[in-house]
Amino acid sequence: MEFPSPHTPISLESEAARMQPEVDRACALIISAAYQLITSVRSPILSITAVSTQHTLSASLGAVAAANVAEALREAGPKGAHVNEIARASNIDPSKLARVLRVLATNHIFVEVAPDVFTHNRISSCLDTGKSVKDILANPEAKHIGTLGQVAGVEYGTDEGLKAGGYLRDMLLDPKIAKSQEPNETALSLAFNTKLDAWEWYEQKGNEYRLQRFGIALEGIKQAGPRNAILEGFDWKSLKQDAVVVDVGGGVGSQSMRLAQNFSHLRFVVQDREQIVKDAVEFWNGQLPGAVKSQKNASVFLLHTILHDWSDDYCIQILRHLRDAAAPDTRLLIVDSLLPYACEDDSLEGIAGVERPAHPKPLLPNLGHSATLLYHADVQMMTIFNGKERTPKQVKELMEQTGWKVVQVHPSPAFGSAKVIGVPENTA
Numbered sequence: 001m002e003f004p005s006p007h008t009p010i011s012l013e014s015e016a017a018r019m020q021p022e023v024d025r026a027c028a029l030i031i032s033a034a035y036q037l038i039t040s041v042r043s044p045i046l047s048i049t050a051v052s053t054q055h056t057l058s059a060s061l062g063a064v065a066a067a068n069v070a071e072a073l074r075e076a077g078p079k080g081a082h083v084n085e086i087a088r089a090s091n092i093d094p095s096k097l098a099r100v101l102r103v104l105a106t107n108h109i110f111v112e113v114a115p116d117v118f119t120h121n122r123i124s125s126c127l128d129t130g131k132s133v134k135d136i137l138a139n140p141e142a143k144h145i146g147t148l149g150q151v152a153g154v155e156y157g158t159d160e161g162l163k164a165g166g167y168l169r170d171m172l173l174d175p176k177i178a179k180s181q182e183p184n185e186t187a188l189s190l191a192f193n194t195k196l197d198a199w200e201w202y203e204q205k206g207n208e209y210r211l212q213r214f215g216i217a218l219e220g221i222k223q224a225g226p227r228n229a230i231l232e233g234f235d236w237k238s239l240k241q242d243a244v245v246v247d248v249g250g251g252v253g254s255q256s257m258r259l260a261q262n263f264s265h266l267r268f269v270v271q272d273r274e275q276i277v278k279d280a281v282e283f284w285n286g287q288l289p290g291a292v293k294s295q296k297n298a299s300v301f302l303l304h305t306i307l308h309d310w311s312d313d314y315c316i317q318i319l320r321h322l323r324d325a326a327a328p329d330t331r332l333l334i335v336d337s338l339l340p341y342a343c344e345d346d347s348l349e350g351i352a353g354v355e356r357p358a359h360p361k362p363l364l365p366n367l368g369h370s371a372t373l374l375y376h377a378d379v380q381m382m383t384i385f386n387g388k389e390r391t392p393k394q395v396k397e398l399m400e401q402t403g404w405k406v407v408q409v410h411p412s413p414a415f416g417s418a419k420v421i422g423v424p425e426n427t428a
């Protein structure tokens with residue numbers, strides 16, 4: 001097995017090694033230990049200052065993605081290109097672009113091979129849509145269509161994500177919305193001066209590119225984990241012929257698609273907002289025409305990265321509605337990240353499947369930096385949606401309040417892939 005070199009471009013094959021759980025765990029320990037060492041030896045004032053200015057990194061990454069720098073560098077070949085050449089396609093001032101690229105290169109994203117000459121490395125290659133600069137400039141609205149979605153994810157995080165993040169303190173400290181559970185009283189609504197919730201805001205005229213990019217970005221983040229994570233941890237095979245899986249808030253139905261491709265005996269209902277369902281019909285007709293039929297009597301309610309979009313009040317409404325529509329043998333399948341506390345946690349006792357492996361001391365019990373993306377996502381969910389990544393206990397409590405009983409938890413190190421399986425309370 002070969003671990004990828006920092007100088008080779010990313011591909012699905014290059015990441016194959018880390019899809020093996022033992023390799024993934026070894027990497028997590030290394031990342032956790034390395035970052036803990038950095039924080040131990042660096043001046044605390046410098047540590048805190050580095051964090052307080054870290055938005056410059058996100059902002060630089062966003063600028064470079066929007067300016068199609070990765071595509072220009074790929075076209076320039078392995079020796080790289082001078083900033084004068086890179087800047088030409090985007091009309092950015094070359095000396096400003098050089099500084100933006102240099103802060104990234106200093107953080108191992110791109111390599112400065114000679115003064116003002118930059119080339120790709122493995123991390124920067126993730127910023128490449130694979131399209132030509134000419135094609136992107138000819139049709140900028142379609143930049144992310146047909147891509148794996150990781151660049152869409154970067155643009156999402158560094159555009160509405162970063163802008164909303166800038167208003168976190170206002171959201172938390174403004175007495176009018178500080179304790180709100182409403183999806184339209186968020187840092188995003190402050191940043192974009194809107195009374196709409198994120199879903200309505202995305203559907204506003206002028207936000208077409210952002211809406212489409214958001215949908216494609218959802219796929220991008222899944223590239224970091226095993227492609228077929230949805231297949232594991234739930235016994236899909238044992239569901240009877242023509243069992244109906246309702247993909248609640250299913251987007252274009254990409255999870256249902258993966259299930260349909262692997263379990264031909266299942267039928268699917270993909271439920272979402274009207275505008276999204278229009279895209280879903282195209283997506284399905286293109287790949288599995290006739291596979292989705294609208295039916296009642298759900299065998300499974302699948303909530304794939306849904307509850308994390310909503311505050312507790314709204315999750316309770318969603319879960320109650322599903323409970324009302326459930327038959328005695330309906331299964332509830334919640335797929336989301338499960339967030340550990342940063343300390344030891346005995347609240348997990350009695351929940352089947354959530355035992356945490358012990359990590360070597362003095363690493364943090366949640367593995368610190370190697371798990372940091374979960375906590376970034378949690379805060380981002382708060383700023384954009386008033387949503388929340390939850391601990392296993394928090395999910396269990398929401399289920400118990402709404403007539404569902406947890407029967408199994410299937411933790412997954414992959415982002416957004418842990419499963420909590422429930423059944424209607426009085427039939428368990």
Ligand SMILES: C[S@@+](CC[C@H](N)C(=O)[O-])C[C@H]1O[C@@H](n2cnc3c(N)ncnc32)[C@H](O)[C@@H]1O
Pocket residue numbers: 199218248249250251252254255271272273276303304305306309
């Ligand atoms: C984070 S995405 C998850 C999509 C899909 N489950 C997946 O994992 O690929 C959340 C989805 O919820 C949908 N959504 C938001 N509000 C909704 C509502 N009121 N009814 C149905 N779907 C909704 C959004 O349009 C979006 O597709």
